Amino acid sequence: MTRPGDGETTPLPVNWSQMKKRVRQVAELASRVSSGETTDRSLLERFRQHCGELTPEQRLELFHWLSAEFEITFGRIEEPLARMRSASELDRVGWNEKVRELRKAVASPRQRLLEGLINTTGGMEFVLELRAEILDAQKNGEAGLEALEEDIAHLLNRWCQHGFLFLEEIDFASSFETIKFLKDREMVHPMVGLEEMGQRLGEDRMCFALYHVVMPEEPVVFIEVALSRGLLRSIHDVIKEGGGARRPIKSPDTAIFYSINNTQNGLAGLGLGKVLIARVTEALHERHPSLKTYSTLSPIPGFWPRYLRPILEGKDERFKIKRADVIKRIPVKSQQAIYDRYRDLGGEADQLAEVLLAVLARPAWIEDSVFPRCLQKPLIDLAYTYIAEEKDSRGRPLNPVAGFHLGNGARVARSNINFAANTSARGLEESCGLMVNYVYSQKALGPIGRAVRSLLPWGRRAPHS
Numbered sequence: 300m301t302r303p304g305d306g307e308t309t310p311l312p313v314n315w316s317q318m319k320k321r322v323r324q325v326a327e328l329a330s331r332v333s334s335g336e337t338t339d340r341s342l343l344e345r346f347r348q349h350c351g352e353l354t355p356e357q358r359l360e361l362f363h364w365l366s367a368e369f370e371i372t373f374g375r376i377e378e379p380l381a382r383m384r385s386a387s388e389l390d391r392v393g394w395n396e397k398v399r400e401l402r403k404a405v406a407s408p409r410q411r412l413l414e415g416l417i418n419t420t421g422g423m424e425f426v427l428e429l430r431a432e433i434l435d436a437q438k439n440g441e442a443g444l445e446a447l448e449e450d451i452a453h454l455l456n457r458w459c460q461h462g463f464l465f466l467e468e469i470d471f472a473s474s475f476e477t478i479k480f481l482k483d484r485e486m487v488h489p490m491v492g493l494e495e496m497g498q499r500l501g502e503d504r505m506c507f508a509l510y511h512v513v514m515p516e517e518p519v520v521f522i523e524v525a526l527s528r529g530l531l532r533s534i535h536d537v538i539k540e541g542g543g544a545r546r547p548i549k550s551p552d553t554a555i556f557y558s559i560n561n562t563q564n565g566l567a568g569l570g571l572g573k574v575l576i577a578r579v580t581e582a583l584h585e586r587h588p589s590l591k592t593y594s595t596l597s598p599i600p601g602f603w604p605r606y607l608r609p610i611l612e613g614k615d616e617r618f619k620i621k622r623a624d625v626i627k628r629i630p631v632k633s634q635q636a637i638y639d640r641y642r643d644l645g646g647e648a649d650q651l652a653e654v655l656l657a658v659l660a661r662p663a664w665i666e667d668s669v670f671p672r673c674l675q676k677p678l679i680d681l682a683y684t685y686i687a688e689e690k691d692s693r694g695r696p697l698n699p700v701a702g703f704h705l706g707n708g709a710r711v712a713r714s715n716i717n718f719a720a721n722t723s724a725r726g727l728e729e730s731c732g733l734m735v736n737y738v739y740s741q742k743a744l745g746p747i748g749r750a751v752r753s754l755l756p757w758g759r760r761a762p763h764s
Contacts, residue, residue, distance in 0.1 A: 322357050325349045326364050332415055333369075333408035343415050347425055355432075359441065362433055366447035369409050379404045409450045417454060423513045426451060427565030434567060455565070458511070464571075466578050469506040469521070480562075481506065481521055487558040487598060488538060489725075498538055499523055502547040507579045509571060520571045522579055523558040526551035526587065530736050531596055532717040534726070550589045554580070557596040573707050580739070593739040595709070597700050598721065599682055599730035603659065606685050606697070607731070611652045619689055620681065626651055628680055633673035640669040662727040665719060675718045682733050683713045704737035711737050 328346040332339065353361065383397040417426045430451045433444050469477060482490050490496065500506060503526040508518030525537045526548050537557050556579075559572050580593050606618065607625070615621045629637070634651055641654050648654050664670045687705075689697040696702040705711065720726075720734035 319357055319360065321349070321353060322360050322364070325353065325361055326369075329365065329369060329412050330408070333411045340415075340419060343419050346412075347416065347419070358432065359436060362436070362444055362447055365409055365412075366444050369412075370407060370446070371405060376401065376404045407446075407450060409447060410454070413450060413454050417458065423458070423511065426455065427563050429565070430455070431564035431567075434564065451565075458513075463512050464509050464519075464574070465512070466575075466582070467508055467510060467518075468582075469508055469518075470500055476516075477518075480517060481508070481560075484521075484560055484562045485523075485558065486560055488534060495538075503527075503551060504537075505583075507575065507582070509575050509578075517562065519563050520559070520561050520575055522556055522560075522572075522575050524579065524583065525555045525557055525596075526583075526590075527553045527555060529553055530592070530594055530738075531555045531557075532734070532736065533720040534596060534734060535720075535722070537596065551587060552589055553592040553594065554583050554587075554590050555594055555596050572703060576707065576739070595704060595735075595737040595739075596717075596720070597704070597735050597737055598726070599686065599698065599733050599735055600700060601698060602682055602685055602730040602733065603728065606689070607659070607681060608656065611656050613652075620684055622652055625655070625677070625681065628677040629673070633677075636669055636673050640667065659731060662724050665722050665727060665732055671719065678731055678733060679713065679716045679718055682716050682730070682735070683711075686711060686716075686735060701735075701737075707739070709737035709739045711735060 325346060328342055328349065332342050332346060350358065350361065379397070379400040383394075383401050386394050386397045388394050413426060416422050419425075430448065433448050433451070437444060437448065469481060478496055479493060482493050482496055498504065505524045505526075506521060507524070508521035510518050525531060527536075528548060528551060530553060531537055534557065537555065556576065559575070561567060561571065583593075584590055609615065610618055610620060610622055610625060613622055626634075629651070637651070637654060637658070641648070641658060646654065646657055648657055658664050658670055659674075664674075686696065686698050686701040691697050696705060701711070715736040715738065717734045717736065719732050721730070722732050726732050726734075
């Protein structure tokens with residue numbers, strides 16, 4: 300079965316007749332876009348409009364068709380493949396011509412559709428929204444969308460390099476809209492009110508953002524930095540509760556990256572954070588030659604809800620650490636002190652694992668006179684194991700933040716795990732109040748900086764007219 304219309308045919312799905320009418324209409328538009336020799340912008344606009352009118356369930360059906368059925372056929376590549384196999388590499392001109400023919404033939408019709416969409420007005424935002432929706436579906440267990448997601452990611456990778464990105468510092472001279480946008484998109488350490496930005500901007504508190512030239516009004520990723528003398532080991536040393544005046548640090552020797560936020564879910568996993576760290580490090584060194592150490596002060600997401608709690612519940616099959624190992628890491632005297640304090644508070648559980656589940660589930664434990672003293676070292680040891688030793692099925696760090704920074708060349712030691720570093724309710728619920736410093740050496744930053752230096756213009760934009 301083939302697509303109706305003129306030009307090169309694109310196969311329609313076997314279950315084409317079962318596809319919902321509105322989904323089928325959008326799929327037909329995609330086929331017509333990919334078949335033309337030139338891009339028809341009116342078809343692209345109609346595709347975007349109709350796609351936006353679909354329900355989430357209908358869009359998911361469309362995504363499956365685009366991923367599984369909207370693909371090249373063997374008939375399309377058979378002849379150019381045969382010509383290439385019969386060509387001789389000694390004839391460089393003829394060989395290169397055959398390679399170009401085959402490369403053109405193997406291009407997926409999805410790629411032609413996506414490239415057309417991203418070149419329309421507002422097309423970048425549309426493609427980002429598509430990928431964000433696809434990533435959400437995959438996180439929820441939806442399989443079969445890999446081909447479509449990979450094509451979009453490949454396209455976005457090309458669009459996020461070679462001068463398409465530029466760096467800007469956000470300061471008190473930036474527009475109200477920009478500062479409010481960052482406040483609303485700050486997900487690592489959320490702000491209640493706009494006035495809290497005052498603690499995050501200044502002589503020794505800075506914010507840098509990457510922008511894309513087709514979306515110049517909204518940053519795609521931003522980073523918040525604190526300058527200090529020596530490592531900062533608590534977010535409460537960076538962001539003071541209650542605000543108030545702060546004396547700027549003179550001659551800082553350390554830059555602390557304490558918050559990195561991707562404002563576009565569709566750009567997840569494309570490495571823009573790595574680009575941002577490299578470029579900001581270079582900019583900071585130019586301004587503050589006294590800087591010797593570049594480090595993060597990072598949360599440890601998932602340490603309690605997805606790691607330690609399941610282990611204490613006995614769901615430890617996929618982890619290196621088992622429930623018995625957790626108990627062994629707590630000295631006998633500390634175990635008895637925990638039991639005694641727990642019972643003083645009216646607890647009734649008998650097994651230490653159950654006691655720990657009950658204690659750590661309540662944020663108030665951090666203010667207790669006994670629990671923090673007894674649990675500090677065991678929690679630090681467990682958090683280090685989680686960050687540095689636990690791996691997923693592909694051999695990558697189980698903690699995604701650790702995977703990002705360690706993959707960029709940062710180092711981490713047990714001494715970099717910080718106890719009671721974020722005692723907010725969220726910090727305790729996510730990571731038992733622990734944070735970590737991932738330390739970047741000049742040796743690690745050098746190759747990253749050289750790789751991206753030519754890609755990013757530096758300097759403040761001229762005001763938009």
